[in-house]
Each structure stands twice: as structure tokens, then as C-alpha cells.
Amino acid sequence: MTDHPMQNANRFKLGVFSANADGGLTVTTVPERWPARWSEVVQAAQIADRAGIDFFLPIARWKGYGGELNSRQHSYETFTYAAALSGVTERIALFSTVHVPMVHPVFAAKALATVDQASNGRAGVNIVAGWNPDEFAMFGIDKVDAPYDQAGEWIDIITRLYAEDAPFDYEGTYYQLRGAATAPKPVRGTRPPVLNAAFSPPGRAFAAQHADFLFTTFKSIEAGRATIDDIAARSAQTGRQVGVYTTTHVVCRSSRAEAEDYYEHYAVTMADNAALDYMIGTQSANASNHDEETYRLRRKWFAGGAGTYPLIGTPEDIAEQMVEMSRAGFAGTTVSFVNFLNELPYFCEGVLPLLQRAGLRG
Known part of the structure; x- marks a missing residue:
């Protein structure tokens, strides 16, 4: 069997993020905003697959942001989403994103192994603690005081379910199991790759202990070096290597002026401001996905791409910044767009050859 796509030879890996939800990462009212129709999601996944993009990563959302368009209310559940995409793609890694408190680990182990079997070994899981109290309320649960302690038990149970053939009992703070077992196992017999979406020190500590990759934000490429150094130090203490x-959110156009004008148009002029206020207010009060300065000064980033880093310009501009990310120590990045089907082909045709010439991709 070939290596998992996340273990391929590309020095700087690329993923397509959030195509499972309407609007993607944007909070905008432009008519061309991503509708997340299933047929178009399939087309976007196949474009990414044929282009050699390494992974397809969904967001997990249960409740919309209100405002004019209630962005994110329309979104696909991520295990079934990945399983469905496994039949229409060939090479790309297919991640599922899980809010730990909402999904029991025994179910998650079964679902993740199902995706891995269906995709012939291309599954992965992105672990998220969750930050929206309105989503927790939909499930009748309270926000956990120590979410990464619960997440640690959650992934330990899944790892044991794959490693052990005999049923086992588990006595934890958050889970008490009797006779836990699962089959089938993942294709390779071991746990598929784990991403942990986190920014805070507790999130980094969890990633160093349990994840294969930390998935994080930054306000500048240079500032991102501190996160990379921190996770390297934490990983050294746990004897593990964590990439x-x-x-990022991307506007790639033939001229920088055209890209900047469109960014201003969709992320400022046509922002869904009521939804944006809800998203920023709720996230800043309940999550640690960004530092305080980003929440305060980067409203355009949140309308443009949920607070992710903007890559705005020509293919050359975007490739140059990705090269800088690689030099800073990042193992890769995700990209998102206002409309994946309209914009992903130009990104692939324009940016990927430049990254290949820079020696970052095969």
C-alpha cells in the first residue's frame, strides 16, 4: 500500500478548507458566495484531487451566524461528507472535523475507520474542542471547563480501539466504557493522521501529546515562528514530531490591484455585518483561536476568511508568501475562496507550478 497522502514527498502541503459549508470561511453577501451545493462540492474535490492538492478539510458547524444569510447553517456533517467524497476522488486525503463533546469516541472510531476503508487509506481527523455555546446548547450539553483533558481521553480511546483486538474497559473523568471494541480497523491497522485545530497553550500542549499536526492561525508569517518554536519544544518533551x-483565505487574480479591489468588495462593502458581529463576539468570548489584537483590528480578515491569514494578489504574490511560510517552518497551509469552483482552477494553474519550481512540491 502507498503512503498516506499526508506522508507524501511534498515539502509544503496544501489543503482545501471549508468547502462543506455555505460561504466557506467568508461572511459576505456577494451573489457568487459559495452555496455548498453537493454537485459543486464534488467538482471542487475532483479539481483538487487531479491537481495534486494533498488534503480536503471541512469545518464542523451546527448553527448559523444569523445576519442576512445565516452563513454556516447549511453545512455537511463531516464523517459522512468524507465517506461520500471517497468514492469520487482517488488520491487526496479526506479529513473529518469533530467537536469532541458532541461525538462519542466509540462512534468516532467506527466512523473514521469506515472513511478510511472506503477511501483505501486516505482518512484523517481534525480534533476541535468547540467554542460556540449556542451549538453546545443544541446538544443539551455545557461547554467543558477543561476541553483538552476531555479531548485527550477521546483520542486515547480511539487509539486503543484500533490497537487492541480484545474488548477493554475504560475509567476516565469524561468516559466510562465497558467492553469497548471496534471493527473494521483502519486500512493500515493504526490511527489515521490527526490534526488539532488550536492556538492556545493548552491546545498546543494537546497537539504535542496526541496530534500529528497542529493546525493554527497567525497574524504575520514572522509571528508564526514563535508558534513553530513552541510546538517544537513541546514535541521534544513528548518525544514526538508534530508538524x-x-x-489562509485567497484572492488570486491576474493583477494585484484586481485582487485587492475584489477583497475590499466582498469582505468590506458586501460583508454580512450582523453575522460578522455575532461570529467575532461569540468566538472572542469563548475561544482562543486568535490573539486579542487580531480580534480587535482584523475585522476584514473575519469577513474575508474567519480570521485566517489573507493571501491577496497574483499567483506570483501568493506563491512568494507560501515560500516564506515554508522558510518560517510551516509544513503547509489550507486555502479557501469566496467560490471554490470558480477560483480553485486558477489557483492550481497559477500557483502550483511556481511552488514546484521553488522545490516545495513535486
């Missing part, structure tokens, strides 16, 4: 990925 650091970041996340």
Missing part, C-alpha cells in the same frame, strides 16, 4: 500547518 505545524496554518490556514
Whole structure:
């Protein structure tokens, strides 16, 4: 069997992020905003697959942001989403994103192994603690005081379910199991790759202990070096190697002026401001996905791509910044767009050859 796509030879890996939700990462009212129709999601996944993009990563959302368009209310559940995409793609890694408190680990182990079997070994899981109290309320649960302690038990149970053939009992703070077992196992017999989406020190500590990759934000490429150094130090203490990925939103056009004008148009002029207020207010009060300065000064980033880093310009501009990310130590990044089907082909045709010439991709 070939290596998992996340273990391929590309020095700087790329993922397509959030195509499972309407609007993607944007909070905008432009008519061309991503509708997340299933047929178009399939087309976007196949474009990424044929182009050699390394992974397809969904967000996990249960409740919309209100405002004019209630962005994110329309979104696909991520295990079934990945399983469905496994039949229409060939090479790309297919991640599922899980809010730990909402999904029991025995179910998650079964679902993740199902995706891995269906995709012939291309599954992965992105672990998220969750930050929206309105989503927790939908499930009748309270936000956990120590979410990464619960996440640690959650992934330990899944790892044991794959490693052990005999049923076992588990006595934890958050889970008490009797006779836990699962089959089938993942294709390779071991746990598929684990991303942990986190920014805070507790999130980094969890990633160093349990994840294969930390998925994090930054306010500048240079500032991202501190996160990379921190996770390297934490990983050294746990005897593990954890790669650091970041996340971006992209406007790629033939001229920088055209890209900047469109960014201003969709992320400022046509922002869904009521939804944006809800998203920023709720996230800043309940999560640690960004530092305080980003929440305060980067409203355009949140309308443009949920607070992720903006890559705005020509293919050359975007490739140059990705080269800088690689030099800073990032193992890769995700990209998102206002409309994946309209914009992903130009990104692939324009940016990927430049990254190949720079020696970052095969």
C-alpha cells in the first residue's frame, strides 16, 4: 500500500478548507458566495484531487451566524461528507472535523475507520474542542471547563480501539466504557493522521501529546515562528514530531490591484455585518483561536476568511508568501475562496507550478 497522502514527498502541503459549508470561511453577501451545493462540492474535490492538492478539510458547524444569510447553517456533517467524497476522488486525503463533546469516541472510531476503508487509506481527523455555546446548547450539553483533558481521553480511546483486538474497559473523568471494541480497523491497522485545530497553550500542549499536526492561525508569517518554536519544544518533551500547518483565505487574480479591489468588495462593502458581529463576539468570548489584537483590528480578515491569514494578489504574490511560510517552518497551509469552483482552477494553474519550481512540491 502507498503512503498516506499526508506522508507524501511534498515539502509544503496544501489543503482545501471549508468547502462543506455555505460561504466557506467568508461572511459576505456577494451573489457568487459559495452555496455548498453537493454537485459543486464534488467538482471542487475532483479539481483538487487531479491537481495534486494533498488534503480536503471541512469545518464542523451546527448553527448559523444569523445576519442576512445565516452563513454556516447549511453545512455537511463531516464523517459522512468524507465517506461520500471517497468514492469520487482517488488520491487526496479526506479529513473529518469533530467537536469532541458532541461525538462519542466509540462512534468516532467506527466512523473514521469506515472513511478510511472506503477511501483505501486516505482518512484523517481534525480534533476541535468547540467554542460556540449556542451549538453546545443544541446538544443539551455545557461547554467543558477543561476541553483538552476531555479531548485527550477521546483520542486515547480511539487509539486503543484500533490497537487492541480484545474488548477493554475504560475509567476516565469524561468516559466510562465497558467492553469497548471496534471493527473494521483502519486500512493500515493504526490511527489515521490527526490534526488539532488550536492556538492556545493548552491546545498546543494537546497537539504535542496526541496530534500529528497542529493546525493554527497567525497574524504575520514572522509571528508564526514563535508558534513553530513552541510546538517544537513541546514535541521534544513528548518525544514526538508534530508538524505545524496554518490556514489562509485567497484572492488570486491576474493583477494585484484586481485582487485587492475584489477583497475590499466582498469582505468590506458586501460583508454580512450582523453575522460578522455575532461570529467575532461569540468566538472572542469563548475561544482562543486568535490573539486579542487580531480580534480587535482584523475585522476584514473575519469577513474575508474567519480570521485566517489573507493571501491577496497574483499567483506570483501568493506563491512568494507560501515560500516564506515554508522558510518560517510551516509544513503547509489550507486555502479557501469566496467560490471554490470558480477560483480553485486558477489557483492550481497559477500557483502550483511556481511552488514546484521553488522545490516545495513535486
